[in-house]
Amino acid sequence: MVEPILQAEGLTVRFGGVVALDDVSFAVAPGSIHAVIGPNGAGKSTCFNAMTGLYPLAAGTVRMSGERLDRVPRHRIVRRGVARTFQNLVLPDALTVADVLRLGRHHRTRAGLLATALALPAARRERRTDDDVVRSVAEILGLEGHLDDPVGVLPYGLRKKTEIARALCAEPEVLLLDEPVAGMNDAESRALGERIRECREQFGLTVLLVEHDMELVMSLSDHVTVLQSGRVIADDRPERIQQDPVVIAAYLGADPAEVRDGREEVVSRG
Ligand SMILES: Nc1ncnc2c1ncn2[C@@H]1O[C@H](COP(=O)(O)OP(=O)(O)OP(=O)(O)O)[C@@H](O)[C@H]1O
Numbered sequence: 001m002v003e004p005i006l007q008a009e010g011l012t013v014r015f016g017g018v019v020a021l022d023d024v025s026f027a028v029a030p031g032s033i034h035a036v037i038g039p040n041g042a043g044k045s046t047c048f049n050a051m052t053g054l055y056p057l058a059a060g061t062v063r064m065s066g067e068r069l070d071r072v073p074r075h076r077i078v079r080r081g082v083a084r085t086f087q088n089l090v091l092p093d094a095l096t097v098a099d100v101l102r103l104g105r106h107h108r109t110r111a112g113l114l115a116t117a118l119a120l121p122a123a124r125r126e127r128r129t130d131d132d133v134v135r136s137v138a139e140i141l142g143l144e145g146h147l148d149d150p151v152g153v154l155p156y157g158l159r160k161k162t163e164i165a166r167a168l169c170a171e172p173e174v175l176l177l178d179e180p181v182a183g184m185n186d187a188e189s190r191a192l193g194e195r196i197r198e199c200r201e202q203f204g205l206t207v208l209l210v211e212h213d214m215e216l217v218m219s220l221s222d223h224v225t226v227l228q229s230g231r232v233i234a235d236d237r238p239e240r241i242q243q244d245p246v247v248i249a250a251y252l253g254a255d256p257a258e259v260r261d262g263r264e265e266v267v268s269r270g
Pocket residue numbers: 015018019020038039040041042043044045046047
C-alpha cells in the first residue's frame with residue numbers, strides 16, 4: 001500500500017466497564033473512499049469520535065501523513081486538514097445555508113475582528129475567498145439555489161447536504177462522514193453518493209465514512225473496514241468483504257462456520 005494519509009493504530013476506548021474499541025488498527029490510502037461498517041453497537045461512531053479527539057484514547061495512536069493527530073486538541077484538528085460531519089444534525093435553524101457554510105471557513109480566518117468590522121482590505125479579500133469556496137462547494141452539492149434559505153425550512157436531505165458542505169468548506173484533505181445518507185430514500189442516497197464521488201475528484205479528497213447503507217458502501221468505497229464488538233473483523237476491498245463468511249456471520253448474528261454459500265446477499269442488502 002502507498003503511504004497512508006490517515007492511520008489508526010491499536011485504538012482502544014473504554015466507557016467504564018465497556019470496551020467500545022479494542023485494539024483497532026487500519027490505514028486509509030490517500031485519495032480513497034474508505035468505509036467503516038459493522039452491526040449496531042460495533043464501535044463505528046466511537047472510532048470516528050476517537051480519531052477526531054472527541055473521545056479520549058485508553059491506548060493507540062492516530063496519524064495523519066505520519067504525524068500524531070491524537071495529540072492535537074480537537075478544535076485544532078481541522079487545521080491539520082481533517083473535517084467531519086456528525087450522525088445527528090446540529091445545524092442552527094435560523095442560520096442561512098450560506099452562514100452555515102461560512103462557519104466551515106472559520107478556522108481559516110486570519111483578519112482580526114476590528115479589520116473585519118471596518119471592512120479593511122485584508123478582511124475584504126478574505127471574505128471574497130470565503131465566498132468563492134462557499135459558492136463552488138454549494139454548486140457541487142446542488143445547494144446554490146438555497147444559499148439564502150434558513151436551514152430550518154429545508155427538507156432533511158438538503159440539511160444533510162448542508163452539513164457535508166460545511167465540512168467541505170474547511171477545504172480538508174480528509175473528510176469524515178458519519179452516516180451521510182441516513183434517513184434518505186434510495187434515489188437520494190444514490191444521488192448523494194455520486195456527489196461524494198465528485199467531491200473526491202474535484203477537491204482531491206480522501207473520504208472516510210461510516211454508513212449502514214450497504215448498497216452505497218459497496219458501490220462507492222475502494223476499501224472497507226468491518227468492526228464487530230469493537231474489533232476489526234475484516235479489512236479489504238468491497239467485493240471481498242461481500243463474500244467474507246466472518247462478515248456475513250457478523251451481520252446475521254451467526255457462527256461463521258455455519259454461514260453457507262449464497263448468504264452473502266445479506267451483506268449487499270444491509
Ligand atoms: N458515550 C458513551 N458512553 C457509554 N457507552 C458508549 C458511549 N458511546 C458508545 N458507547 C457504547 O460503545 C459501544 C459502541 O457504540 P457506537 O455508538 O460506537 O457503535 P456504532 O457502531 O456507531 O453503532 P450504531 O451503528 O448503532 O450507531 C456500544 O456498546 C455503546 O453502547
